[in-house]
Amino acid sequence: MDQQVILYIIIGIVAVSYLFDQFLEYLNLRHRRTDIPPEVEAYYDREKYQRSLDYHRDQTQFGFVTAAFGFILTMAMLVTGGFGWIDGQLRSYVQHDVLLALAFFGLIGLASDILTLPFQWYATFVIEEKYGFNRTTVKTFILDKLKGYLLAAVIGGGLLALLIYLVRVIGPNFWIWFSLIAAAFIVFMNMFYTSLILPMFNKLTLLPDGELKSAIAEFAKKVDFPLGNIYVIDGSKRSRKANAFFSGIGRKKKIVLYDTLIANHSVEELVAVLAHEVGHYKKKHMVWGLVLSILQVTFTLWILSLMVYNENLSFALGGSQYAIHLNLLAFAILFSPISGVAGLLMTWYSRKNEYEADAFARTHYDGQALANALKKLSVDSLSYLFPHPWYVFFHYSHPPLLKRLESIYA
Numbered sequence: 435m436d437q438q439v440i441l442y443i444i445i446g447i448v449a450v451s452y453l454f455d456q457f458l459e460y461l462n463l464r465h466r467r468t469d470i471p472p473e474v475e476a477y478y479d480r481e482k483y484q485r486s487l488d489y490h491r492d493q494t495q496f497g498f499v500t501a502a503f504g505f506i507l508t509m510a511m512l513v514t515g516g517f518g519w520i521d522g523q524l525r526s527y528v529q530h531d532v533l534l535a536l537a538f539f540g541l542i543g544l545a546s547d548i549l550t551l552p553f554q555w556y557a558t559f560v561i562e563e564k565y566g567f568n569r570t571t572v573k574t575f576i577l578d579k580l581k582g583y584l585l586a587a588v589i590g591g592g593l594l595a596l597l598i599y600l601v602r603v604i605g606p607n608f609w610i611w612f613s614l615i616a617a618a619f620i621v622f623m624n625m626f627y628t629s630l631i632l633p634m635f636n637k638l639t640l641l642p643d644g645e646l647k648s649a650i651a652e653f654a655k656k657v658d659f660p661l662g663n664i665y666v667i668d669g670s671k672r673s674r675k676a677n678a679f680f681s682g683i684g685r686k687k688k689i690v691l692y693d694t695l696i697a698n699h700s701v702e703e704l705v706a707v708l709a710h711e712v713g714h715y716k717k718k719h720m721v722w723g724l725v726l727s728i729l730q731v732t733f734t735l736w737i738l739s740l741m742v743y744n745e746n747l748s749f750a751l752g753g754s755q756y757a758i759h760l761n762l763l764a765f766a767i768l769f770s771p772i773s774g775v776a777g778l779l780m781t782w783y784s785r786k787n788e789y790e791a792d793a794f795a796r797t798h799y800d801g802q803a804l805a806n807a808l809k810k811l812s813v814d815s816l817s818y819l820f821p822h823p824w825y826v827f828f829h830y831s832h833p834p835l836l837k838r839l840e841s842i843y844a
Contacts, residue, residue, distance in 0.1 A: 440750035444767050445512055451770065452505045456498065462818075462825040463494045471819060473839050477809045486816040489565050496561060500553045507549065515752020517542075521760055522753075535598045535759035536591050543586065547579075562673065565816060570672045581634050593619065598758055601742055609735035616735070617728045624724060628665075628681040628688050638665040641691065649705050650689070657798050659712050664689045666696065675815050678707050680715070687715070698814060703807035706799055713794025719787040726783070730776055734769065741765050784831040789841050801842045808835060808842075 470483050478486075511517055521538060528534045558575065562568035570578075596615065600608040623631075632638065641647050641664040654661035662682065669676065669692035676695035680687045689708065696704065714720055741747065745756035747764040795804045812819070812835045821834050833841070 435744075435746060437746040437749035440746055440764070440768075441512065444750060444764060445509070447767055447770060448505070448508055448512065451774075452501065456501060458822070458825050458828055459494055459497060459501075462822045463491065465820055465822040465825075466490070466818075467820045471836055473836060474809050474812065474819070477813045482813065482816075485565065486813075486818065489561075489816040490818040492561055492564070496553075496557065500550070503553070504550070507546075512751070517760060517763060518748070518752025518754065521748075521757050531602055531758060532595050532598045534757070535762075536595060538757075538759045539594060540587070540591070544583075567674045567815075568672075569670055569674065574672065578635065585631070585634075601758055606739050606743070609732070609739040613728075613732040613735050616731045620724065620727055620731070624720075625682060628690060632667070632690075636671065637668045638690070639668075640664065641666050646696070646701050646704060649701050650708060653705050653709060653799060654712070657709075657712060657716070659715065660687060662687045662689070664691070666691050666693050668693055670694050670697075676811060678704075678711065680708075680711055699807055699810060700803075702800060702803040703810070706795055706803035707807050709795035709799035710791045710804060713791030713798075714787060716794060717787065717790050719791070723783075723787075726780065730780075733776075734773065737769060737772070738762075738765055741768070778828065781829070781831050782827075785833050788832050788838070792838055792842055796842055805839055805842050808838060 466487055468484075468487070470478050470480070520541065521534075524534060524537050524541070528537050555575075558568055558570055562570075593615075597608075597612055600612050604611060628638070641650075647664060650664060651661060653659075665688060667690050674694055676692045676698060678689075678691050678695055680689045682688050689711075691704070695707070699707070742758065742761050742765065744761065747768075748755065748757045748760040751760045751764055753760045792801075792804065795801065811817075817835060819835060821830065826834060832838075
């Protein structure tokens with residue numbers, strides 16, 4: 435396919451994706467309702483409910499600005515051949531293919547992050563601060579950035595270097611070998627993320643003995659859940675928002691509770707939230723999610739192997755010669771419609787799993803306690819109660835609160 439045609443297709447994909455996303459955001463913003471649903475009226479007063487509407491409005495309007503900035507920047511780089519120009523400039527200093535690719539993506543990633551830094555700052559220290567969520571200090575914000583750069587360089591850079599090497603040395607069958615490496619990495623991260631990565635950003639402490647720990651242990655024994663250590667994470671270091679999860683593969687699991695979750699919920703509600711997470715384990719959602727992720731990565735790499743050696747991809751981005759890193763960037767855009775469809779299937783699957791986990795908690799523990807916990811979480815996080823159905827279909831990995839309550843009470 436001619437390089438000019440490829441460029442037009444790339445520009446078309448970027449433009450259509452941007453316009454469609456903004457259309458969904460507009461629909462969702464206009465779908466707001468001022469009436470308080472009877473299911474949650476005991477938890478919302480008029481002032482707090484209005485704050486939730488204002489919070490969603492501010493986030494969406496700010497999202498319009500950030501999305502427009504990113505779109506204009508991307509289109510400018512595509513139309514002017516900016517990516518190819520960067521490649522040409524770097525070739526004056528770096529000749530090795532692997533080092534050149536690392537420098538290219540490192541420079542683009544760093545420049546993009548610096549250009550969007552004012553938006554990130556505003557989101558954290560203005561919008562989140564305005565609604566009482568932000569607890570991030572300037573020091574924590576800067577340290578998070580530096581740690582993120584370090585992880586991106588070590589992990590992202592390492593995987594990218596290996597991919598470039600295999601593309602160069604093995605040829606079109608590189609996708610088989612890198613799929614195995616990617617699968618091993620996905621499994622490894624699922625096993626050790628809580629032990630290796632999370633402590634770089636947060637402090638984990640063992641849940642002390644007491645009523646909550648005893649109640650969790652009693653429920654775990656009742657449903658034959660292989661209970662491992664229970665940790666409390668200092669989520670309040672950055673935000674008032676709460677969460678809970680468990681990680682690990684195999685018989686022993688690590689349960690992680692946000693300190694903000696413990697502070698705002700009763701023991702029964704906390705155990706109900708964990709019962710929901712146990713439901714994911716019992717239904718093997720995490721195992722199937724892992725398998726689907728590996729299959730998705732493998733399929734993507736196979737399609738990449740059919741395109742990565744086409745020099746016209748590099749020329750379409752303004753390159754003066756074939757470059758693997760330019761081809762990877764072009765492929766990422768060209769493949770985005772397919773990955774979008776895969777993402778839709780994964781979000782549908784995730785919503786289905788959430789309903790099943792809720793049903794497990796209702797059956798094996800207490801549906802009302804879970805419903806109360808979900809209502810509190812929604813109020814405390816100023817959740818949007820009436821998202822547009824199309825927006826839910828394309829973006830929500832969890833069903834909206836009112837749909838979950840309807841299912842729990844059914």
